[in-house]
Structures are given as structure tokens and as C-alpha cells.
């Protein structure tokens with residue numbers, strides 16, 4: 001008899017746990033509906049996830065290419081590589097994901113990476129957050145072009161200082177000279193580790209109402 005009571009108690013306890021977990025999806029669904037009501041036309045969360053994965057993947061591909069060039073041709077080789085291939089690489093990765101991948105900045109090296117009004121607004125917001133020492137989160141929004149865009153901050157890391165730090169200090173003189181011959185209007189120096197260097201702007205081509 002005791003044994004039966006124990007078993008019954010165990011079943012009641014277990015099913016109570018199950019009920020808890022069963023209720024969770026309902027709450028989740030409620031939350032999802034609320035988000036949907038605020039943004040009826042597209043799923044922010046899904047685009048944010050996709051954008052984060054694409055940005056991370058693009059950075060990885062850039063990094064592995066740069067490391068390969070650096071080991072053979074040193075820093076000058078990397079400058080030349082970036083000059084000749086940065087856009088091509090971003091474009092080909094974009095095609096794989098059906099997006100347009102751009103890196104832009106408030107302090108540009110290559111004028112062709114100029115921010116459009118949507119990116120400019122995001123850059124300005126991030127710069128304000130930087131001033132206030134507040135963290136910067138990725139942003140998803142529909143641009144004036146009708147496409148969904150994913151934006152995320154690009155922070156300067158230690159290894160970037162060799163080409164984006166202070167000329168003569170972190171940037172060797174010879175490298176700065178080479179950068180200046182390739183980019184006479186270069187503004188992308190004087191950064192410190194942790195500074196906002198620029199942003200990712202990933203435009204999703206799968207959804208637009210123009």
C-alpha cells in the first residue's frame with residue numbers, strides 16, 4: 001500500500017513538472033504575438049539571428065584570408081589584399097546568403113564604403129552610446145529602400161591597430177605611406193582598442209516592398 005502511495009505521489013510530481021513546461025510555449029507564443037503586433041510586417045528576431053550569423057561568418061572569412069596573406073607577404077600584402085579584394089569578398093559572400101554585405105564607417109578609409117542615410121543614422125546612434133559608455137546592440141530595421149537591414153557595431157581590436165591606430169606609433173611608417181598612396185583621403189586612423197570602428201550593414205534581398 002505504501003509503495004502504491006509513493007508511486008502515485010511520484011506521478012503527480014512528475015506531471016506537475018510537465019504541466020509547467022507545457023505552459024511555457026503558451027507564454028512564448030503570447031510574447032511572440034506581442035512582438036508581431038508591434039512589427040506586423042517582418043520577424044525582427046529571425047533577421048537579427050541571420051544577420052549576426054552572416055556578419056560573424058564574413059569576419060571569419062576575412063580573417064582567414066588576411067592571415068594567409070600576412071604569413072606570406074606581411075602587412076603590405078594585407079593592405080594590397082584589402083584594397084583589391086575587400087569588396088569582392090563581401091559581394092561573393094553576400095550572394096551565398098542572398099544579401100548585400102557592406103562595412104561602413106564615420107571615419108572612412110575607402111570613400112566607396114560611404115554610409116547611406118540609414119547607416120548614417122545607426123552610426124550616429126552608436127557614437128552617442130559610445131560617448132555615454134553604453135553597450136551597443138545589433139539593430140534590424142526597414143530602410144528607405146524598402147529592404148530589411150541588419151546593422152551591428154564593428155569594434156576595433158588590438159590586431160587592427162597596425163592599420164587603424166596612430167601613424168608612426170602603432171602604424172609603421174612604411175605601411176602608413178602605402179595606405180596613403182592607395183587611399184589619399186584616408187580618415188581611418190587614430191582609433192584605440194575598443195573604439196567603434198564602423199558598422200556592418202547587411203541588406204536582405206528576400207523581402208522588400210517598394
Ligand code: HEC
Pocket residue numbers: 075078079082083084086087103104105107108109110111113154155156157159160161162163164188197198199
Ligand atoms: C593590414 C592593414 C589592415 C588591418 C590590420 C585592418 N584593416 Fe581595416 N582596412 C584596411 C584597408 C586597406 C581598408 C580599405 C578596404 C577597401 O578598400 O574597401 C580597410 C577598411 C576597413 C573598414 C571599412 C570602412 C572603411 O573605412 O573603408 C572597416 C570597418 C575596417 N577596415 C575595420 C577593421 C577592423 C575591425 C580590423 C581589425 C579586426 C581591421 N580593419 C584591420 C586595412 C586594414
